[in-house]
Amino acid sequence: MDSAPFVGSEAMANGLVTRQQLRGHYTRIYRDVYIEPGCELDAPTKARAAWLYSRRMAVVSGVSAAAIHGSGWISAAHDAELIWAEHRRKFAGLRINFDELRPEESETVDGVVVTTAARTAYDLGRRRPFGTAVPRLDALCRATGVGISDIARLAENHRGARGIVQLRAVLAMVDAGAESPQETRTRLALMDAGLPRPQTQIEVLGPDGRVFARIDIGWARWKVAVEYDGEQHWADERQRAWDIERLHLLEALGWTVIRVSAMQLRTDPWGVAARVRDKLRAAGAKV
Numbered sequence: 001m002d003s004a005p006f007v008g009s010e011a012m013a014n015g016l017v018t019r020q021q022l023r024g025h026y027t028r029i030y031r032d033v034y035i036e037p038g039c040e041l042d043a044p045t046k047a048r049a050a051w052l053y054s055r056r057m058a059v060v061s062g063v064s065a066a067a068i069h070g071s072g073w074i075s076a077a078h079d080a081e082l083i084w085a086e087h088r089r090k091f092a093g094l095r096i097n098f099d100e101l102r103p104e105e106s107e108t109v110d111g112v113v114v115t116t117a118a119r120t121a122y123d124l125g126r127r128r129p130f131g132t133a134v135p136r137l138d139a140l141c142r143a144t145g146v147g148i149s150d151i152a153r154l155a156e157n158h159r160g161a162r163g164i165v166q167l168r169a170v171l172a173m174v175d176a177g178a179e180s181p182q183e184t185r186t187r188l189a190l191m192d193a194g195l196p197r198p199q200t201q202i203e204v205l206g207p208d209g210r211v212f213a214r215i216d217i218g219w220a221r222w223k224v225a226v227e228y229d230g231e232q233h234w235a236d237e238r239q240r241a242w243d244i245e246r247l248h249l250l251e252a253l254g255w256t257v258i259r260v261s262a263m264q265l266r267t268d269p270w271g272v273a274a275r276v277r278d279k280l281r282a283a284g285a286k287v
Contacts, residue, residue, distance in 0.1 A: 003039045005049035008032045043074040045068035048079035051112050052169050058084035059106045060114040062123050068114050073181050117146035118154045125170040126163025133170045135184040169276035177201040182228045183216050193273030222283035223255045241279040
């Protein structure tokens with residue numbers, strides 16, 4: 001057996017394992033679905049296992065589909081999600097939806113039937129709380145390249161569906177330039193405070209005309225940058241040294257950089273926005 005999840009009864013029928021081996025050696029994920037012991041049960045693997053549990057009749061959806069499409073920041077702790085119209089039984093660790101699904105809204109990825117990127121975004125944008133939905137769609141759009149117009153066009157085929165009003169609000173805020181959920185939350189906090197919508201991943205040229213930095217969030221017109229200070233900036237000594245040099249170079253080119261920590265973002269988002277507003281005003285912005 002390899003590291004992929006498998007259906008136990010199928011493996012026994014093919015003579016690959018015995019019942020005793022199955023019970024004593026392999027790790028059970030769902031009923032009759034197993035994996036080699038010691039193998040990482042990440043979100044894409046859990047999604048594949050859920051699909052096998054459905055005997056390949058369901059369509060992987062929601063965060064599970066996002067994981068298979070390559071979207072980041074999805075924990076295996078999340079329940080796997082399926083659209084499975086014929087199923088009515090609940091199972092721990094599995095979320096089953098019975099939504100209408102058009103033929104063109106699913107595809108096969110690595111042998112697993114999943115909702116398309118546009119349909120996945122449609123589901124995530126209308127079902128998750130707003131503050132969670134925007135980071136999810138940012139990550140999905142970044143991973144797949146699906147556009148806002150693709151998602152909006154699909155939503156037109158489901159007028160009147162639950163959550164459509166929220167989906168439109170979410171789509172108005174999505175930016176595939178965000179590289180992490182915290183960057184998305186920083187952007188949303190600034191806009192919630194009434195600041196103009198910032199750009200993401202702004203390329204900055206050095207004196208030699210080459211790009212030497214990309215700013216997470218900012219306003220190139222006023223040379224004001226806001227950057228989330230993630231754990232990697234402190235844990236990696238080389239990264240920290242480059243951060244210091246990079247900041248010096250940006251300031252030499254007239255940029256003002258405001259660093260934001262997780263605690264500041266969590267406990268005082270309005271204070272963060274106030275500091276950014278002051279810097280924008282000092283740079284000439286009417287905010």
